[in-house]
Amino acid sequence: MGEVSRFWREAVHRYRLVGHRCGNCERTYFPPRDVCPVCHRDSVGKMKEFELSGKGTIESFTVIHEVPSPFVRQRPYILAIVKLDEGPSLTAQIVDVDPGEVEIGKRVSAVFRKIAQQGSSGIIQYGYKFVLD
């Protein structure tokens, strides 16, 4: 059950791209951080939950051909670093697209997809992936 409870604690962030915004310098962080790495002590108690728009730009990507067996249905899959419009970058899958169509600089939007499941009887994990605009 350890895996289930860990995923559940992070679900709100994975489901809705909820990060933290520093009340001192207005920088946005994803995943959320308890203390702003720029403002340090000045940010204590000022980190507020902030829902990101899910709009961003592909900064970098790689096409993964050597996939672990649970991902064989999605081979090859595309893993990208997406820079969100609010500032933070994150790593996520780009879906519903052929690898040839993905380019650095292309605009993407977050979608809600299945990320993994623990066998046919286990919990299903959902979260963000991205599609090309």
Next chain:
Amino acid sequence: MTGALMSGIVSYGSYIPRFRIKPEEIARVWGEDADSIKNGIYILSKSVPAPDEDVATISVEAARNAIKRKKLDPRLIGALYIGSESHPYAVKPTSTIVSSAVGMDFSLFAADYEFACKAGTAGMQNVKAMVDSNLIKYGMAIGADTSQGAPGDVLEYSASAGGTAMVIGKEDVIAEINHTLSVTSDTPDFWRREGEPYPRHGERFTGEPAYFRHTLSASKLMLENRGTTPADYDYAVFHQPNGKFPTRAAKTLGFQESQYKDGLLTPFIGNTYSGSMMTGLSAILDIAKPGDRIFAVSFGSGAGSDAFDITVTDKIDEFDRHGAPTIKEQLSKVRWLDYALYSKFKKKLIVGDGIE
């Protein structure tokens, strides 16, 4: 209705997966005649969910589109009912996942519904009643499915994926629900037992005693109740198990093609089951003008029908219909699959420990 605000649709959103397969491709594999299938059921293509899509993900996208169009604070939505016959869990409500993913409040009425293809419209009736009784300010009903047709079965040509969310409330209503009613009977036209992957259908029961009896009865009861005739409506939309049944039902009742063509989506996306009639209604709301009157009737096997008499209000002109992708836009972004990829996507090819 002395001074009381009439409840109705305050926002709506749909999601149709972008993958499609043509009947020619399915017929090629099973040695059937594509032209006679296309003529028989009038389906030119159907939507297919991506390997990582299910009813929860489709519902979330539809709900997010509805919320975007109204720029609605999701915490004001007091109830969420999701109708489907392909909920991802047998036990663990889809509505719990969707409410969290769109940011609804902890204080929330929620449940999953099942009534074959009319569970979503049953949800609409439910949240309308809750709004009318002032139990909630806004309520959301979703109809969504990733329906299954056994390989080689006639349902394989139609069973598709998609969903629509309707938000019901009393303020800034874009389409008033003037009246709703239902009919219900015990009819064995189509069923799926717990744990079985594919549904079964009682051939003799699917047409006349099931779809037509319930759809036409609910329609006639509505016309009688409202004192209207088909000529009083600008649009008519029915449940669409294929392209032929809704057309025949519409014609039998006396509706013209100009009234039912805009809500008829099955020829392009197949039968989205719980999403079918609601997605047709969504396509009509994409283009409707103030004062337009809509006649909408769903059907669920088992069997029953829900009928709605709807009037579009002046508010639709201020409403941001382009705040989310319209049905027309979603029909234009298409990626074609052959039967092999379709089999992989639909898990007809079993992969040992595939994550999906």
